[in-house]
Amino acid sequence: MTPTTVAPPTGATPVDLARGFLTGGVIGVSLTAFIVGCALGKAPLIVGALALLAVYGLLFFLAGAPRRAREAALAPRTALALIEGMEAKQGEETDVPVRFDLTVAPEDAPAFRIRFSEAVHVSELPDYRPGKVLVVQYPPDRPWRLRVVKRPTPAWEQRAAGAAIDSVPGPAVAGDRAEGCAWGFVTLLGLLLGAAAVVLFFRAELFGGSADARPAPPEQSVSVTVSVTSSSTDAVTTSATGTVSFGPGRSMLDRGALREAVESLTQGGDGGGGGGGRQALTVVVREQLLTVVFSPAGVDAPAFDPRSLPFDRVPALVEEARTTLGVDSPRTWQLSAERLTGSLTIRVGVAGAGGSASLEADGQGVVVRRSPAR
Template sequence: MSGILARLRLSFVSGVTGAAVAALVVGVILERVPVFLTGGGVLVLLVLIGFVPGRRLPGAVEPPATRTALARIEDLRATSGESADVPVTFRLTVAPEPEDGRPAYRVKIDQHINLVDIPAYRPRGIAVVEYRPDEPWEVRIVTRPTPEWSRRAEEAEIDSAPESTLVENPGPSEGAWCLLVLVAFLAGAALVVVLFRGELFTSGDEAAPSPEQPSVTSSASASVSVSRRFTTSTTVPGPSSSLLVLGRMRETATELAHRADASDVTAISIQERRMEIRGDSARPPGETFHIQMLPYELFPALVREARTTLGVRAPQSWRIDVTPDPGTGPGTGPRVRVTVTGEEGTAHLDADATARIVDRRPVGEGGRGR
């Protein structure tokens, strides 16, 4: 609210400045000393008003009041990045504390998350957030919460808030405020010109002002979930291209999810230049996983480990298969299996959802499959 009031004051000052400048010009053209002095006096007054507060020593500025709360992750979508921090778009259900007196609501935020921490955030998971009660759309995920809040997040269960509770920043954009300031300046100048139009324009023609009315367009979208199965694949073009290039796996996974119009899948298969996803919306949540929750940036290291430590001296091909873990129950995340093949045979390497190696099956050794 304080930011809106400050911009409104700026618009008012801009309008007065425009009128003062126009008065100076009109006073010179018409050789009207009172008009000239009035415009000049107003400009000097505005300069003094702006200069004197600037000379005061700034007091302690109180930071915006924030509250800590728990939030349910409804959905998240990450995009590829060149650094260790990956931009992620979250859709959250924020559940304020009871003493705040505010019901749970939905919000959409963008935040950079370190690629190592991405597997910790998954749909239907609970995160610790900070939000501003006066501006509830200002929400930030706390990546390093205190032990007390971490314990509360592990034990909490939060129901999804309806889509109708989604809050967004109602204020206009910075570009709209700049346009408003410019319009206020021109309106102030035009007001002075209109007052002296009879003397300025000998023709005496009066042009009726025709202000433009801003148009406001609102749109609403709704999505209907239909039970269906899908299989979608793509091939990376170019003989020298490889999905092992940093960032290419996540970029390809994002493209496939957009093409399939789905984020929860039942299996992912990745080869040198080909990626395939499969899904079934009729499956329960424990038998699917979110396509963006995987640490794709760590998969090349798993492939390198499998090719060099499992007894395959000249690997001819490799493949990554990601499926839900059937044996340890819900909440543990998918299982990642890297398979390498060469003249010696086939070897496997298993990892969890954080790319931590949990099992090895070198060439020639028997092993238990998943």
């Protein structure tokens, strides 16, 4: 058997970075415009935000159509592969992410070594052990996109049962490498700049800074209250938003810290919720920062009581997102909660050197969906 070294997938190109920045900017503008439209009661702004997102999604799909057609024209290559090693990661779902280290032996090409991740049902884990021969498929021009054929044809299944494959020495190519932190950084930068642009454009109406702005009714008058609860905690509340920031040494994941921060922003207002607390459109939590976008009085918007969040589950959700979604060396995390779809949805995203990933949970903090790093 003649081994070869497969060229690893390239990192993000300038075109990829530009596309990531534009995508982040459109998402930031659309999401922020939607929230601002709900807060100010501007139906055209809400419709425009949704239309912008839909148009960009269509253009993005059409722009990628030629590339997808070229990739579809190449028939995938089927080959046998020897399991050199595997590592299953713990999770609550029935499909467990498994890191495979394989020696792939194509019929008409030299053998090569590759490492990648794939979800495997917990009941099938005993079938994947070191030394077993599998049937795999991969695009001829992109072997790092290799995937295990879980139900091969009888002919390939028979060949795998009687095959003997020699191990190829490493190093193994990382087949599940993401675009890298540069792509995630520029996408996040575009999102933040897009959101900031919308907030700055409507800052007069949001924060009452315009001299010719219409006076609000007494119950909606804009008043800013700044209070310092301790030497390391600042809380700022307006009629539209509220923030709590922690200083060094404190985290929103500390026991009781997030609940205390939310209650400091919601107590003392009725918010139209009937429960004695202000209703929120969106809650965003980072390591040392809590941001709440409040529902304006008299506006029928999908709001919720931020005190109903499953505070005790938040540290576990963040830890699960950090450790089970395939992001190497996670550096930052963010939790967001909203009720735009009718029921409370909690999303936790993480980003690091291995790319970015997210999971989604319901109002009780039970994970319902995962989007691992790819």
